[in-house]
Amino acid sequence: MDSLPAIRITQLRKLYGAKAAVDGLNLTVPRGCFFGFLGPNGAGKTTTIKMLMGLAPPTSGAIEILGLPMPQAENEIKARIGLVPDETLLFEQLTGLEFLQFVGRMYGLARSIARERAVELLHLFELDGASGQLVGEYSKGMRKRLAMAASMIHRPELFLMDEPFEGVDAVGARMMKNLLLEQVRRGATVFLTSHVLEVVERLCDRVAIIHQGKLIMESSMADLRLGGETLEDLFVRAIGGERRREALEWL
Amino acid sequence: MALNLQARAILWAQWRSWRNVLPRARRGSLLLAAVGSLVWYGLWILGAVASVLFLSETTDRERAYSFLAGGLMIALLYWQLLPVLMVSTGASLEIKKLLVYPIPHSELFQLELLLRFSNGLEMLILLSGMSLGLALSPVLNAWLAGFFLPFLAFNLFLAAGVRQTLIRFFSQNKTREWIVFLLALLATVPQLALLVERSDHLFELWRSVPSAVWPWTATAHLVTGDLVWSNWIAMIGWLAASYAFGRWMFEKGLRFDEDAARARAEPAATACWTDWLFQWPHLWLRDPLAVLVEKELRSLFRSPAFRLLFLMGFTFGVLIWFPMRYRGSFSPDRFFVIVCVYAILLLSDTLIWNYFGFDRGATAWYFLAPVGFGDVVIAKNIAAVALVVFELGMITVVCFLAGLIQSWQAVLDGYLVSLTILVYLLGIGNWSSLKYPRPSDPNRSWRRGNPGRFRFLLLLIYPLLGAPFAFAYFAREVWESNSLFYAIVGALAALGAGCYGFFLETALNMAREEKESFLRELAETETPISSLLQG
Numbered sequence: 047m048d049s050l051p052a053i054r055i056t057q058l059r060k061l062y063g064a065k066a067a068v069d070g071l072n073l074t075v076p077r078g079c080f081f082g083f084l085g086p087n088g089a090g091k092t093t094t095i096k097m098l099m100g101l102a103p104p105t106s107g108a109i110e111i112l113g114l115p116m117p118q119a120e121n122e123i124k125a126r127i128g129l130v131p132d133e134t135l136l137f138e139q140l141t142g143l144e145f146l147q148f149v150g151r152m153y154g155l156a157r158s159i160a161r162e163r164a165v166e167l168l169h170l171f172e173l174d175g176a177s178g179q180l181v182g183e184y185s186k187g188m189r190k191r192l193a194m195a196a197s198m199i200h201r202p203e204l205f206l207m208d209e210p211f212e213g214v215d216a217v218g219a220r221m222m223k224n225l226l227l228e229q230v231r232r233g234a235t236v237f238l239t240s241h242v243l244e245v246v247e248r249l250c251d252r253v254a255i256i257h258q259g260k261l262i263m264e265s266s267m268a269d270l271r272l273g274g275e276t277l278e279d280l281f282v283r284a285i286g287g288e289r290r291r292e293a294l295e296w297l
Numbered sequence: 298m299a300l301n302l303q304a305r306a307i308l309w310a311q312w313r314s315w316r317n318v319l320p321r322a323r324r325g326s327l328l329l330a331a332v333g334s335l336v337w338y339g340l341w342i343l344g345a346v347a348s349v350l351f352l353s354e355t356t357d358r359e360r361a362y363s364f365l366a367g368g369l370m371i372a373l374l375y376w377q378l379l380p381v382l383m384v385s386t387g388a389s390l391e392i393k394k395l396l397v398y399p400i401p402h403s404e405l406f407q408l409e410l411l412l413r414f415s416n417g418l419e420m421l422i423l424l425s426g427m428s429l430g431l432a433l434s435p436v437l438n439a440w441l442a443g444f445f446l447p448f449l450a451f452n453l454f455l456a457a458g459v460r461q462t463l464i465r466f467f468s469q470n471k472t473r474e475w476i477v478f479l480l481a482l483l484a485t486v487p488q489l490a491l492l493v494e495r496s497d498h499l500f501e502l503w504r505s506v507p508s509a510v511w512p513w514t515a516t517a518h519l520v521t522g523d524l525v526w527s528n529w530i531a532m533i534g535w536l537a538a539s540y541a542f543g544r545w546m547f548e549k550g551l552r553f554d555e556d557a558a559r560a561r562a563e564p565a566a567t568a569c570w571t572d573w574l575f576q577w578p579h580l581w582l583r584d585p586l587a588v589l590v591e592k593e594l595r596s597l598f599r600s601p602a603f604r605l606l607f608l609m610g611f612t613f614g615v616l617i618w619f620p621m622r623y624r625g626s627f628s629p630d631r632f633f634v635i636v637c638v639y640a641i642l643l644l645s646d647t648l649i650w651n652y653f654g655f656d657r658g659a660t661a662w663y664f665l666a667p668v669g670f671g672d673v674v675i676a677k678n679i680a681a682v683a684l685v686v687f688e689l690g691m692i693t694v695v696c697f698l699a700g701l702i703q704s705w706q707a708v709l710d711g712y713l714v715s716l717t718i719l720v721y722l723l724g725i726g727n728w729s730s731l732k733y734p735r736p737s738d739p740n741r742s743w744r745r746g747n748p749g750r751f752r753f754l755l756l757l758i759y760p761l762l763g764a765p766f767a768f769a770y771f772a773r774e775v776w777e778s779n780s781l782f783y784a785i786v787g788a789l790a791a792l793g794a795g796c797y798g799f800f801l802e803t804a805l806n807m808a809r810e811e812k813e814s815f816l817r818e819l820a821e822t823e824t825p826i827s828s829l830l831q832g
Contacts, residue, residue: 099397103552124399135394139314151306152398180317 050113052077052204052235053098058107060093060259067093069259071107075252080230081237082246085256086285091239094256095208098237099129112204125153128197130190130207130238138182142173142192145181146199153200160199167195170225172218186213194222198229205229207238211245223249247277257285303400304411311415341419344368345426352430352437361437362521368427369448369513372420376452377459393551406457406547413456424449427520437521444519444532451512451536454543461543461550474601474608481613574598578679585668589676590683592659597684600655602737603647607684610640611691615699622701630703631770633696634711640688641715641722642759646737648681649726650755654737657819664816670808674801678723685719713786714766720793721762724800729754731807734818765789 053075060068068090075081085091096102098109100120109116111123129135137145143164150160168174171191176184184192194210205226211219226236227249240246246253247267254264263284270280348368355361392409400408424445432439466476515531575598578590597603614636622632653660663673689712696702766789773782808815 101393101396121399121401124397129397131397135397137310137314137394139317140310141313141317144310144313144317148306148310149398151309152303152395152400154302154399 050077050110051075052079052112053081053237054108054110055094055098056108056110058094058097058109059105060090060097060102061105066259068097068104068256071256071259071261073254073261073264075235075237077235078230078233079235079252080226080250081235082250082253083237083239083256084243084246084253084281085239089256089285090259091256092208095131095206095237095239098206099127099131100124101131125200126202127204127206128200128202130193130197130205130210136181136189136193138180140181141178142168142181142184142188143177145192146196149196150199155200163199167199171195172221187215187218190214191218191222194225198225203234205234205236205238207236209239209241211240211242219245243277243281253277255281255284303398303404304408307395307408308411308415311412338419338422341422342426345422345429348423348426349430349433352427353433353435355434356436358436358521361434362517362523365427365520366511366514366517368423369516370511372423373452373513376417376420376456392547396551402551405551406544409457409547410453413453413460417452417456420449420452431520441520441522444516447532447536448512448516451532451539454536454539456543458539458543458546461546464550465553474605478605478608478612481609482616484613484617582679586672586676586679589668589673590679593677593680594683596656597647597680600647602655603644606643606647607688610643610688611695614640614643615692615695615701619701630707630710632701632703633692633707634714636692636696637689637711637715638718638763640692641685641719644681644685644688645722645726648684649722650729651733651735651737652677652681652726652730653815653819654730654735657734657736660819661816664812671801671805674727674804674808678727681723681726682716682719685715689715710782713783714769717786717790717793718762718766720790720797724793724797725758727797727804728800728807731804731811731815734815736819 051074053073055071055073058068058071058073059066071090071094083091083094093102097104098111098116100117100123103117112126114123116123137148140148146164146167147157147160150163151157155163165174165177168177171194173188173191173195176188181189181192190210190213194207197205197207210222210226214222223245230236238246238250250267252264252266253270255262263280267277270277273280275283348364351364352361355364392405392412395405395408428439428442428445431437431442463476510531512532512535515528515535518525518528519532575591575594578587578594581587582590618632618636618639622629647655663670693702693708702708765785769782769785769789772785773779
């Protein structure tokens with residue numbers, strides 16, 4: 047089973063009305079890989095992540111996670127993945143400590159263990175000073191750190207992360223990156239979207255670029271480096287961003 | 298994974314969410330909440346005690362039946378109204394948020410029912426009182442209270458279905474506005490129904506429906522020992538139908554894709570023929586004032602909260618005051634001005650008292666842009682005046698079409714008085730918007746922007762402002778002099794202009810001196826009620 051890829055997406059399609067948010071996506075993410083899923087705003091990254099999380103049903107296509115078909119084995123998959131979704135899935139009326147305990151118990155941890163891990167995670171993510179504060183009062187960076195802490199509480203095999211470093215300060219981001227690298231070293235897989243290309247370039251083994259719902263490039267970072275281009279150059283070239291400069295001469 | 302572990306975690310988190318509201322509230326709010334809860338639950342406990350006393354004493358089965366049928370109907374209406382209020386105010390649970398956790402699909406419905414159950418504490422108090430009353434009754438048996446269980450289940454299934462239906466409807470702003478608007482109009486129905494001469498016939502029609510048909514009457518029959526087959530069938534039928542409805546709507550709600558629905562409902566933004574409505578400021582004003590007023594008008598008309606209140610001003614406002622005019626509670630020529638002033642009060646939250654709360658994203662920008670803050674405030678006031686005049690125009694049209702205009706002089710008076718009151722309100726509003734800023738969500742149709750402290754002040758402001766205008770009408774009647782009326786209103790307008798100038802100056806000073814705390818207040822997230830576990 048472990049030889050199967052962490053994620054296998056085949057001809058995935060998601061329509062919103064007449065518009066295809068994701069259009070015939072094929073992607074394979076090997077196990078133990080740090081995978082960067084890139085794209086400009088509105089490219090279909092979040093929609094793809096939502097389909098992987100089981101929050102949005104695909105219009106067509108197939109998803110296999112950790113060798114299990116989605117949505118047929120949805121619960122088994124969910125028990126083995128850690129999610130850093132967008133902020134709307136946090137429970138604002140709970141304190142940070144209560145939220146982590148709640149998540150731990152939802153993943154089947156005993157109450158005492160959930161509490162113990164929650165306290166340790168809050169300390170690890172430098173949120174122990176805010177453990178009694180309501181999540182609704184957290185800053186954006188604190189919310190992201192809390193979401194990442196929650197994703198780790200049940201020691202998952204696969205992390206699905208939507209913009210995990212958004213709004214996080216440099217120290218916090220460094221700590222989060224190191225933690226994720228440790229998770230990959232122990233054999234977990236990380237699948238993340240990010241707009242910060244330097245972060246992706248430094249962390250990821252493989253990257254894929256999606257634009258207007260279609261996969262336009264997939265490669266290992268090693269192959270990219272052989273070409274001598276930075277990820278940013280490649281990204282801008284791939285989505286055709288260079289042309290946009292031409293019109294505004296007055297600028 | 299055992300459901301009970303997850304269910305316990307959800308109930309625990311729900312309890313914590315409720316509890317967390319209290320210790321963090323300000324002392325005044327805490328006291329108010331405590332008194333409010335005491336009164337609220339005290340009333341339900343009183344109802345339960347009354348049930349015990351009545352049922353334990355009455356020896357008349359028929360009276361016991363009528364009492365129980367009435368009580369159960371109230372229980373049902375309350376239990377079904379609760380999800381409507383929860384969803385319409387945004388304080389609603391989204392079971393979809395739990396989908397990221399490994400909960401078996403088949404058990405999600407049970408969780409939903411569990412949460413509906415935990416929302417119905419008031420009903421449990423009432424049903425407990427009724428059950429105890431049955432146990433102590435000289436003519437009824439304690440075991441008959443068991444028939445409350447199917448009634449309880451019926452309510453839970455129905456509430457789950459109603460709630461999911463509403464969430465789907467409310468996920469689209471336009472639909473949500475219409476539903477909230479219709480609910481508001483419903484509030485006028487009882488008053489209007491009393492005016493209809495044939496309301497007796499409606500009551501007769503209601504009484505002619507067999508008493509076993511309704512879920513509350515069927516339950517009351519069974520509970521009072523009337524175990525005939527028709528009551529059994531009615532109860533089982535309601536139970537089965539509510540389960541089918543609740544389950545069906547719940548499953549549909551889980552499959553419901555909000556983004557997809559929104560994409561279908563919202564066409565791409567294009568230039569619209571109504572665009573000229575927003576561009577008129579450029580005819581009379583120069584930039585930056587013109588563009589600021591245009592921005593205000595566009596933002597407000599795109600805000601569901603404002604649109605709803607604007608619509609209510611010339612519909613609900615007319616309907617709610619109509620019965621009093623009909624019954625002669627006040628002189629018919631006062632009707633127009635009362636409706637106009639009421640409409641201004643409806644709009645005051647969005648246009649006057651806390652206008653930066655609805656515009657908080659742009660507020661920091663106002664301090665950064667090379668625009669005087671005075672221009673921003675004046676632009677907001679100009680937009681408010683324009684919208685109030687538009688509202689008054691709509692009220693005039695509606696009243697004219699409905700034949701409710703007594704004389705055109707009453708209309709003129711209505712305009713004069715309303716606009717003079719508006720000058721005062723705008724002045725005080727400039728001060729309150731800076732003194733008590735509070736973030737508000739322009740997309741939530743039924744959320745108010747006033748901070749609690751300011752609500753107390755409003756209780757003083759409205760009567761104090763209304764008194765001199767009431768005096769103007771009084772003076773006209775006593776001395777039969779229109780000139781006197783216009784002189785008083787004119788004097789009040791002059792005083793209002795002075796008041797406006799004073800408050801504007803105070804507000805601008807405040808903007809300079811208390812900029813930091815003002816922006817900090819607005820940057821806070823809106824009261825975090827709309828979290829998952831508030832349902």
